[in-house]
Amino acid sequence: MRFSVATIAAAAMLGLASQAAAETVAPGDVKFEDGTVTVSVSGAAGDPANGAEVFKSRKLGNCLACHTNSAMNNELFHGDVGPVLDGVADRWSAEELRAIVVNSKAVFGDETVMPGFYSLEVGKFVSEDLVGKTILSAQEVEDVVAYLGTLKE
Amino acid sequence: MRKFIFMAGTAVALALAGAAVAEPVDEKLVIDGEIEIVTKAKAPEGHPFDEVLSGWLFRTAETRALEADSFINPAMLTVEDGERVWNTVEGTEGKSCASCHGNAAESMKDIGAHYPKWDAATNRPVNIELQINKCREERMGAEAYAFDKGGQRPLTTYIKYQALGTPVSIDLSQGEMQKWWDTGKDLYYTRTGQLNLSCASCHEVNAGKYIRADHLSQGQVNGFPLYRLKNQGIVSLHNRFRGCIRDTRAEMPKAFSDELMALEVYVTWRGTGLSVETPAVRH
Numbered sequence: 001m002r003f004s005v006a007t008i009a010a011a012a013m014l015g016l017a018s019q020a021a022a023e024t025v026a027p028g029d030v031k032f033e034d035g036t037v038t039v040s041v042s043g044a045a046g047d048p049a050n051g052a053e054v055f056k057s058r059k060l061g062n063c064l065a066c067h068t069n070s071a072m073n074n075e076l077f078h079g080d081v082g083p084v085l086d087g088v089a090d091r092w093s094a095e096e097l098r099a100i101v102v103n104s105k106a107v108f109g110d111e112t113v114m115p116g117f118y119s120l121e122v123g124k125f126v127s128e129d130l131v132g133k134t135i136l137s138a139q140e141v142e143d144v145v146a147y148l149g150t151l152k153e
Numbered sequence: 154m155r156k157f158i159f160m161a162g163t164a165v166a167l168a169l170a171g172a173a174v175a176e177p178v179d180e181k182l183v184i185d186g187e188i189e190i191v192t193k194a195k196a197p198e199g200h201p202f203d204e205v206l207s208g209w210l211f212r213t214a215e216t217r218a219l220e221a222d223s224f225i226n227p228a229m230l231t232v233e234d235g236e237r238v239w240n241t242v243e244g245t246e247g248k249s250c251a252s253c254h255g256n257a258a259e260s261m262k263d264i265g266a267h268y269p270k271w272d273a274a275t276n277r278p279v280n281i282e283l284q285i286n287k288c289r290e291e292r293m294g295a296e297a298y299a300f301d302k303g304g305q306r307p308l309t310t311y312i313k314y315q316a317l318g319t320p321v322s323i324d325l326s327q328g329e330m331q332k333w334w335d336t337g338k339d340l341y342y343t344r345t346g347q348l349n350l351s352c353a354s355c356h357e358v359n360a361g362k363y364i365r366a367d368h369l370s371q372g373q374v375n376g377f378p379l380y381r382l383k384n385q386g387i388v389s390l391h392n393r394f395r396g397c398i399r400d401t402r403a404e405m406p407k408a409f410s411d412e413l414m415a416l417e418v419y420v421t422w423r424g425t426g427l428s429v430e431t432p433a434v435r436h
Contacts, residue, residue, distance in 0.1 A: 065365045077366035081359050113354045115347070123344035123351075125403040130347045 024138050027120045032106045036095035041102060041118060042138035046146025054140045055147055061117065061136065063144075071151060082114060087153035098145045101136075117141055176361065177210035177370075178217070182430075185223050188318045194426025201357055207427050208370035208435055211361075216382065220434040228310065228380035228432030231387045235311025238304035244295030250308070253292060257315055265313035266321050266429050269418050271328030278333050278414050281309045282389070300408040306387050310378045313431035320426050321375050323418070330418060337419025340412060346401030352420075367436070373424040374417070376433025383436060390417060 023043025030037055040046070054060045056075055064072065066081035088097070099107050103116035116122070117136040136144070182190040192207035209217055223229050239250045239257055254260040269278040272287075279287065285308055286297035298305035325331050341352045355364065356372030363369065377390040391408035394416060398405050406412040 077363070079363045079365050081362050081364055081369075113350065113358060115349050121349075123346045123349040123401060123403060125345050125398075126347050127399075127402050127404055130402055133347070135347060 027102075027118050027134050030102055030118070032099055032103075035099055035107045036093070037099040037102055038095050040142050041098070042142045044139065044142065046139075046142035046144070046149075048143070048146040048150050050140075051143035051145070051147025054136065054144050060140060061144055066114070069151070085148070085151055088151045089149045090152050092148075094145060094149050097148045098141070101141050101144055101148075117144075177206050180210070180217070182207070182209055182217070182221060184221055184317070189428075190318055190430060191320055191426060191428040194320065197422065197425045200423065200425075202371065205373065205424055205427055206360075206371050207430065208373050208376060209430065209433065211368045211370040212434075212436060216434055216436060219380075220430065226380065226432065226434055228378075228387055228434065231307050231310045231378070231380075231432060232314050235304070235307035235309070235314070238308045239311055241304075244289065244293035246292065246294040248293045250288070253288075257311065261312050261315040263316045263319045265316035265431065266319040267323055269323060269330075269414065269421060271324075271330050273328060276328075277411070278330060278418050280390075280409075280414070280417055281312055282391075283409060285309065285312075301389055301392060306378055306389055309389065310387060310432050313378070313429060316429040317431065318428045320428055321421060321424050322426070323421055325418075325422070333415045333418045334422060336411075337415035337417070340416050341419055344401075345398055346403030348401045350401045352397070352416075371423070372420065373427060374420050375424045375427040376430035376435065378431060379433040379435055381435055387432065 023040075025039065025041045025043070030041060031039070052072075055063045055069075056072060058065075063069070063085075064075055064078050066079040067083065067085045068078035068080060069085045071086070072078070092100070096107070100114075101117050103119035103121065104112050104114040105116060105119075105121065108114070115135060118134045118138060118141045120132065120134065182192050184190060190207070190209075192209055194205050196202050196205050209220060219226055236257070242249045242252070250257070265281060268284070269280045270284075272279040272283075274287075282298070282300075282305055285305065289295040290297050323330070325334055344351045344354070352372060355369050359369050360371045361369065374390055377393065378387050380386070381388040381393075389408075391413050394413050395405040395408065
């Protein structure tokens with residue numbers, strides 16, 4: 001009996017793990033529809049607290065390099081290359097924000113300066129150690145999208 | 154409520170501060186009260202901007218002051234080093250630069266404002282660094298300097314310093330300079346790296362804006378080699394080119410490669426009319 005409970009638990013865990021893996025959408029398979037991506041690219045919900053960390057980390061999103069975000073006024077030096085993100089969730093839906101973070105060029109066109117954070121449509125001569133890699137992982141994208149969803153005025 | 158007012162106040166202060174420093178300053182640069190530097194010039198025909206602006210106009214008051222006074226400009230020590238190299242005999246021929254060129258203040262006057270130049274012998278453009286290496290190998294019987302090594306940076310700085318104040322102009326009618334300019338222009342607009350950015354992404358489309366604490370200038374090269382506060386030392390142009398490309402998360406072309414020589418030709422042209430500022434001071 002004990003054995004079977006453990007087996008069931010293990011099987012359940014394996015099942016969940018493989019299910020999550022199966023639901024991760026590869027960068028080239030993300031479906032854009034009218035400037036939206038409706039499905040979570042990681043297959044899971046985003047964590048806004050971790051999203052805030054990814055957002056401000058210079059090594060991950062480094063979003064403050066280009067965007068001002070008054071909710072992070074304790075961080076020095078917000079850039080102004082991109083639009084201010086105060087109230088961004090009032091202006092864009094979660095599905096639109098996901099599309100912009102995944103690959104803004106699919107939403108705004110090729111001229112935008114914003115990098116695609118979950119895209120392999122990148123520039124030439126990519127550093128050898130980054131070939132085939134995206135700036136953020138699928139889950140980090142979902143976390144950032146969840147965090148952006150909290151920026152309401 | 155009090156918190157809200159405080160936050161609103163901070164936001165206004167930030168916005169004002171941003172607005173106050175977001176534009177290049179409207180100031181004149183006169184080095185040591187004597188040498189007038191052209192920091193704004195009408196752009197040459199076919200240029201994307203109406204006016205070309207020196208990076209000096211985008212820097213803080215403290216940094217601008219460092220360049221305006223040669224006594225406190227830390228790169229003047231490099232100029233002095235360069236003068237020593239100029240007068241040092243090296244190689245099998247027993248010659249220094251001075252052996253052939255005499256007093257640099259006369260023989261090198263304004264020279265740095267007109268490089269890169271076409272070099273028929275190697276069938277490509279040469280900059281000051283490559284011209285020095287040609288002299289070392291062909292006239293002095295000395296080894297060419299490796300990139301950024303030996304006397305390369307001080308001597309280049311010293312030679313360009315002899316053109317301080319002279320407006321930049323390069324001759325695109327020589328040899329195949331126009332072809333190299335074309336290649337350089339293509340590279341200027343080529344997006345590189347995982348971040349997918351071109352030179353133009355920052356220095357044309359977003360000049361005047363801030364990337365984090367960095368005030369984006371037009372990316373003019375008239376002040377190189379220059380003192381970079383971030384590096385606490387002198388930085389060559391090809392080192393800066395490579396650093397920018399690395400920051401896009403791309404592989405860096407080699408210094409003096411065809412790619413970076415073409416880029417130097419094109420970007421130098423983009424600063425036509427600005428004075429040579431070597432050694433400039435930047436962040």
